[in-house]
Amino acid sequence: MSKIYPDDSSVNDILKEVLQRIKPDENMRKRLIVIYETIRDVIQQCLELNGLMNFEISLQGSVAKDTFLSNEADLDVFILFSPNNYSTEWINKEFVNITTKCLQNQGYNTIVKYAAHPYVTTHIDNIEVDVVPAFLIESPKNIISAVDRTPFHTQYVKTKLCEKCKDDVRLLKAFLKAWDLYGAEIRVQGFSGYLVELLIIKYGSFLNVLKASQSWRAYKTCIEVEEFYGDEKACRKRFKKDVLVVVDPVDFNRNAAAALSIKSYAYFKMLARLFLEKPAKEFFELGFEPSVSVNDVAKIIEERQKISDSCILALFFSVINRSPDVVWGQLKRVQRVLKNVLEKYGYRGMYIDSWVNDEMSKALTVVELLNCSGYELRKGPPAYSNESINFLMKNLDAVIGPWIDEKGSIMCIRKRKHDPVGILSKIVGTAMYTAVKLEEVKKITSVSDIQLINDPKFIIWFKKFLQRKHFDKIARILTK
Template sequence: MLKPLKPELVHGSRDYYFIKNVISYEIVPVLDIKEAKQAVNVTDMSPMHVQWVKSHPGFGDEIRLAKQFCKASRVYGAESYIRGFSGHVLDILVIHYGGFEQMLKAALKWKDKEVIDPEKYYKNDAMKQLNSSKTESPIIVIDPMMKERNAAAAISYEKLERFREAAKAFLKEPSTEAFKIKNMTKAELKRRAGKDKLFILEAEPASGKEDVVGAKLLKAMEQIRNLLKFHDFIVKEADWEWDKKGKAMFWFIVGADELLPVKMWPGPPLEEKQRVENFKEKYEKTFIEKGRVCTYIKREYIKPEGLVKDVLNDKLLMQKVKKIKILPP
């Protein structure tokens, strides 16, 4: 039946078919089950989730608003390279709070490790009963179909904070602009950077499955950001954008101040006498600071330009991307 459509078999926790046309389709086989405990894979519960949503009529438009808002805010998708809100989670949140705006208002009040339990499976003790591996996300959304599952496990702190910032801005000044998906432009990045230094990089992804390729791109961006921080540069913004088709764009906004040519290098605490002696043998000039032996060492970089240029030749970075280059700002 699918053969004329030339489907692509995609391997995952449950293999599925991808059909690319004017509209792209994913056809995922699932088991016909009546209870969550019969599920072999989480996708087997999808029809049950659809039925749960249908059992709460009247939220269709509110859910669509929530999903479009998250797409425009760049926090939509539970893929490993996005770490945002899945459609499944947004269905649950909108229904639980009674609408799109109600969900945004609630989000501004969420505490760290906020537990959202629409079916009231737990009596304020979810964190004690759930496996610790299920509660690493900033919010915990108990899946209405399976109480042992945190439906929001993929959400990162970074994406939650971005969502909350977008929610706060929208509630303060509602606008249709909040639902428009806009690609990042050089002009906008220049505006954001102001007097700080702006670095824009273009990365050509390696070939492979979308999720794997995306994860490698994310790690490449994080590697550059972390190196800038390691060398004491103030990274005010580090982010990236990828349309899943062509090249990705990384950008970094770094404080404009040039670093001093030397920096303090802390050594072992004074009570560790042998390590202190070793430290003093290694470094000619040392001093005591807050109970530790210290020295001053020459910085490898005092300007971020040199670091960014050098990192493009890093072998570890080139394992994550096919090609990468600096674009003029």
């Protein structure tokens, strides 16, 4: 695979085939507009009957911009309230109640979800519809909440994105979705829909984005769709901590790529290079999820323990705040705390990840420690140092040693003073979390332990956690 950047003609057939699958037809577009107009009229009439004035209803998001994917469309219906007449407190408390009653009285089932504000989700003709409150403002400089920018983003993209470019947006979205890199939410920390659109506006096509990405430098690159900073150093000075900077043309003080993690950034750059070197339609296809039995997973655990002396620890949480970003934000924090604390206790090899069920009622953080025996290797100071005698005296009762290694350091093997289950219980159990509540810390050793989470999706996730075969799909593409 030495050749990079093949002639665009060599990938055109692949991209055309992918587009046939992901591009919605005109009937789909018309159907979505009918659904939008239906929900708009219901809400308009209901809000007016409740005596509400000074608001506008508009269609936002990928459907409004015509960048949505076939069979994955949802509608973002925004109700824009005048900040002169409505407060954030009113939106948080009253909006949900009024809108929920409006929709339920018309026979629609509703779910309340949470982002910058609570919002209401319903389904019409198998299409998800999010009814989102925001403030009607004259300039993005005056935003009260993050969603207030959305109408400005929609208008900018509609103005700048060419017709052909809409298909390139779809290709980039499908590419990212196939590798779980699409979405700015904390669980994914990837590329938002708006970021994808900005990249296509900047570079002109899907292939050009992939090619340009090869020259991006982590923590150094600044991309300006509309020139504001003019100098990459000045731009990076403004956004020091972000992996990649794509200046929001609607708000120059905002980085549209701020949510992107170094992991997602690295994964995307690698995938982009691989596609350029060996284009294939499989880069756009979601991985097949075969069924997995509890016994399959138990067998993997048993084999792992034989060859690596590892142990699997699970922290079981109940979810008490069902905002996905809040829950995932706190689980990511739990992971960081656990890693730091376990390393202080002498555990070096570990892998940590979290899982949340679809109902947002249960969560787990799972830790695999690769050296989980009751003993630890302790490295002391060099034997010639002043601290060597002190270390020696403290470890005369070591199980093995002390001895001096080839580099002159004093070493010994001691029995661990702390059980990892006890460590995790103490650290997480005493912390204050508002979205999750620790119920139990348990060492996973048997089928019965795994069955504590009675969810087939957890079993699939857990097998992936244990195997960590992140590159299997890539290997199949490259070797076909």
